[in-house]
Amino acid sequence: MRRAFVAFTGLTLIVAGLVGCGRFSFESREAWRRQAEEACLSAKLVQPTAYMxxxxxxxxxxxxxxxYPIRTTAFxxxxxxxxxRQTLACPIIPEIDSWLAxxxxxxAELYFGQRVVDxxxxxxxxxxxxxxPGAKMSEHSFGNALDVMAFRLSDGREITIKSGWRGRPDEQDFLREVFIGACRHFTTVLGPGSDMFHYDHFHLDxxxxxxxxxxxxxxxxxKFDPRLDPGTAAVRARPSPVPNAARAERPALPAADPARDPFGQAPRLSSRMDPMRAPGPDARVPAAPPRGGFFDND
Structure with a gap:
């Protein structure tokens, strides 16, 4: 009787272990991932270089x-x-390049008169x-995502998402401009204010x-008026120009109060339109997602 109990207990633990590790033991990567990699490589969208x-x-x-992992030290x-050095799958690399260009x-040239070098x-x-624990696998697990923590300019200045999102006016504007632009290239873009996990980086996948x-x-x-035309990357004239002096005097936003603003989200900037609801000439800009709740996509 005791032997039977011990055998049953051992079998139960084995089954529980297999169930607990089911994601790793029995699931397989979705077929579209390999197909997307092969299509990207067949089109020669990424080729070996001195940095890739x-x-x-x-x-x-x-x-x-x-x-087909690709290791890169530059875009x-x-x-x-x-x-x-970073490791990515082929499909996301051309989108990163396009977003940068x-x-x-x-x-960077508009707001700082500099170029991004790193x-x-x-x-x-x-x-x-x-x-x-228990969440779905991240897109990072398939080389299909990039987290961006900071941009370094040609003059050596570093613009970080953590401090710049609520920092100097030019940093705020630059980061919002590139955030909105990223939404035209990637299917997931998360930044400060999206949830508690993205206060210090942009997640792109x-x-x-x-x-x-x-x-x-x-x-x-x-709410932010992008100054770059999404179709040409040209600078658009402001409908209501703000004098340079007044713009320079606009103070940086105060530091986040954890009691009121636990996710470090900046107050909404005044605007005539919500760029997530008014995509303009670039049809790839998404409509606004439902408000409220957290997205678990990183």
Whole structure:
């Protein structure tokens, strides 16, 4: 009788262990991920260079991995470096390059008179979303996401998301300009104010939130008049110009009060329109997602 009890108990523990690790033991990566990688490579959207090389397949643990991982130390044909080497899947790299060329560099020249020369960023990591036990696997687990913590300008100045989102006026404007621009390139964009996990970085990914891959998540919803035309990256004239003197005197936002603002979200800037609801000429700008609640997409 005792032997039977011990055997039953052992079998129960084994079954419980298999169930607990089911995500790693029995699930497989979605087929579209490999297909997207192969399509990107077939189109030669990414090719080996002095700063970009192909590595051996990453397979596991569990569903984590990249079929054709690419290790890179720079984007934009080497013009924008990385403070540390990153590993990504092919599809997201052209979108990062396009975002840098069409939004980030024009915005840096507009607001600072400088160019961005480096990014402080993070990429591949086999983990659940926001490191939360039981959550779905992060897009970082498939090399399909990039976290951007800071931009370094050609004069050596570093603009961090953590301090710049509520910092000097030019930093606020630059970060909001590149945040809104990112929503035209990536299916998920999360920044300060979206939830407690993204107070210090922009999360960018190409997740498929629906079978057709059309739904987009862009949080927080902010009110800000972009000065860059989304179609040409040209600077648009302001409908109501603000004198330079008055603009220079606009104070930085006060530091976040954890009791009132636990996620570090800046107060909404006054605007004639909500860019998430008024996409303008670029059809890829998403409509505003539902308000309220947290998105667990990192």
């Amino acid at each position: 090389s192909f590595a051996s397949e990453i397979d596991g643990p569990g569903t984590c991995g990249i079929t 934009a044909r080497g013009d924008v470096g990385l403070t540390s 069409r939004t980030v560099q024009p915005a 990014l402080r960023a993070g990429s591949y990591s086999c983990r659940s979303r926001n490191h939360r 190409l997740a498929r939130h629906d079978p057709a891959g059309r739904r987009r998540v862009c949080r927080p919803v902010i």
